[in-house]
Amino acid sequence: MNFRGAIAGSLLTLLIVPAAHAQTPSPQPANGRTAAAQPAQSDRAFSGPSFRKGLWRFIRTLDVVKSANKNFKYRVVNAETTRCVDPTFAMKATFSPDPVGSCVSDKPEKVGNQYTFGRRCDYMGAVSTVITVRSDEAYTELNEVSTGEHPRTDTVVATRIGDCDDSGAANSEKSAAARLQH
Secondary structure: OOHHHHHHHHOHHHHHOOHHHOOOOOOOOOOOOOOOOOOOHHHHHOOOOOOOOEEEEEEEEEEEEOOOOOOOEEEEEEEEEEEEEOHHHHHHHHOOOOOEOOEOOOOOEEEOOEEEEEEEEEOOEEEEEEEEEEEOOEEEEEEEEOOOOOOEEEEEEEEEEEOOOHHHHHHHHHHHHHHHHO
């Protein structure tokens, strides 16, 4: 298997549901109370950026360093997704202090409009992350893995492009599925 095939195969899930922006329902507490009646501890501790719900466009690129001297980056993902989301919900997961396996995330440092994690536990492993907030309708997230055989840089540029309506959300999902088939 060639280098590109190995990387592309392992990154297929990135094209389907970008991990940093996937929305999953909150698990029900064991006692049967709803999440609204008993807010999660991470909701109270969240001190990250807030964004407007709506129709968002996410442009994701993933570059991998191919040579030992780190002078050649190879773009293995260049994907665009448009969907109705609440990016604040995804940010709560990004800012979560919960360990992932043996990886424990650093607390972010906020300077101006940037949140910087020296080490954050992610689907790629331990990453250095910088989230630059341009407004409540736009941000950029840069994740860098500098260890391992092939260091990589994952960049997401997110922009709110409008309000959601049922037909827009359905069309967005259909067009995303069509792009994956080509």
